[in-house]
Amino acid sequence: MAQETTQPSPPSAPAAPARALLPFILPAVVVGVAASLLLTAVSAAAEQLQHVLWGPLPDALGVGRYSVLWMFVMLVATGIAVGLVVWKVPGHAGPEPATLALDAPVLPPPVLPGLVLATGLMLAGGPSLGPENPVIAVNVGLAAWLGVRLRPRMPDTLWPVLAEAATIGALFGTPVAAALVISEALAGRPMAGRLWDNVFAPLTAGACGAMTTTLVSHPALDLDLPPMGHPHAKDVLAALVIASAAALLGMCAARAFPYVHAGFRRLRHPMLMLPAGGVLLGALAAVGGHLTLFKGLSEIGVLARAPQDWSAGQFATMTVVKLAALLVAASCGFRGGRIFPAVFAGAALGLCAHALVPAVHPALGVSTGVLGMLLAITRQGWVSLFTAAVLVASPSIIALLCIASLPAWLLVTGRPQMQLRADGTPLR
Known part of the structure; x- marks a missing residue:
């Protein structure tokens, strides 16, 4: 009878002693608070300017705040203003935004x-982009x-790493998002020590960033939709169909991204590319309405409060228009992130399915639509x-989301x- 042999299990990575992690706490706290305050300051200043541009100014001119004329004028004017910054301001507002993701490079001051x-x-x-990518890049540059x-x-x-985690925590108002992003980034990389030792400092920065944002500006991602009860077989089918449909629609935008980007690149100059993008965005706003403007988070709340006020056709139109506006804004040179506009497009698609x-x-339609789109x-x-x-805050949906993913x-x-290399070819 052959003697059984046992293979020794590979040793697990040794845990770092507490004294090795303690020096990281103070830097992580400082970076977390500072990153959150910068994000809050940029967002608050932009909101104040938005209030003026889309309120007292059109009122004084006798133009409707969200009339087709004013939306068109504002989007073209924004393209001109940002084009001037990219053209004339030192540093040209950073690298080509189509090449950037959440893991920003270290930019010089x-x-x-x-x-x-x-x-x-x-x-x-009003362009359909969020603050995440550029604010992360600014915080990373300052922290480094x-x-x-x-x-x-x-x-x-x-x-x-601390600045990225802190900004993501501040954006979502919770360190969980930062921990998930950092853990995903560490997957497949050689690590010295255990996973929690490696995420200890980023999680500290993300927690401080999230808590600072919560104390200063009280963010809320929950759309306050009616909670979903016990799921049934039909809910599983709906989750699979909606998430897959949203993913396919989002893939259409990703497929078109290098071609639209190349079309704008042929204009060669930011004072041509960005105003041209403003023209297209103005035309899209005329079709989709004012709810398809801006990053989309506040506008999702408007849709979720009274979904019965819109028909399935209107939700479908807003979905396509928002996705097209995201594609144009990200291609023509506006500085911004793609997460929040994609959330709007996914939520609108989910409400279309409900209609x-x-x-x-x-709640099921919104969450699975957002999942597939992201x-x-x-x-x-x-x-994703x-x-x-967190948009629907319904525990019974989590299992459905995992299945639908x-x-x-x-x-x-x-x-x-929906990200390009320096030569204009898409990443895979």
Whole structure:
């Protein structure tokens, strides 16, 4: 009888002692608070400017605040203003935005003021982009520049990770999103120590960023939709269909992205590309209405409060228009992120499904529509699941979201992403 042999199990990575992690706490706290305050300041300044541009100014001119004429004028004017910043301000408002994702490069300090200015003008003027990518880039640049000067003994690679985690935590008002993003980024990389040792400092920064935002501006992602009860077989089918349909629609935008971007690049100059993008955005706003303007988070709340006020056709129109506006704004050179506009497009698609088939619960439609759309646009699986779940705050939907993510991920994985390399070819 052959003697059995046992293979020794590979040793697990040793845990870091507490004294090795304690020095990271203070830098993480400082970066978390500072990143949140910068995000809050940029958002508050943009909101004040938006209030003026879309309120007292058109009233004084005797023009409707969201008339087709004023939307067109404002979007073209925003293209001109941002084009001037990209053209004339030192640093040209950072690198080509179509090449950037949440993991921003470390930009030199002279670039950052122009990037902040271009982002604030964009947020106030109405293009369909969010603040996440440029604000992360600004926080990363500031943290890296100041960190190596104030704490030179700390690893240089620490500061960008802390700033990214802090900004993501501040954006979503919870450190869970930051922890998920960092964990996903660490997957497949060689790590010294255990996972929680590696995410300890970023999670601290994300928690401080989220708590600072919560205390200062009281953010809320929950749409206050009616809670969903015990799921049934029909809910599983609806989740699979809506998430897959949203992923396919988002993939259409990702497929078109390099071609639309190349079309704007042929204009060669920011004072041509950005105003031309403003013209197209104005035309799209005329079709989709004012709810398809801006980053989309507040506008989703308007839809969710009274979904019966719109028909399935109107929801479908807003979905397509918002996705097209995201495509144009991201292609022509506006500085901004793609997460929040994609959330609006997914939510509108989910409400369209509810309007077509009333048996589809609105919370289920919104969450699965957002899930599929974010998977296609961002390829961030954990962030997509997390965002879809917190929008509806219904525990019974989490299992459905996990099931629905499987076919949606099969549809998008390995396909072109909505992010380009420096040569204009899409990432996969």
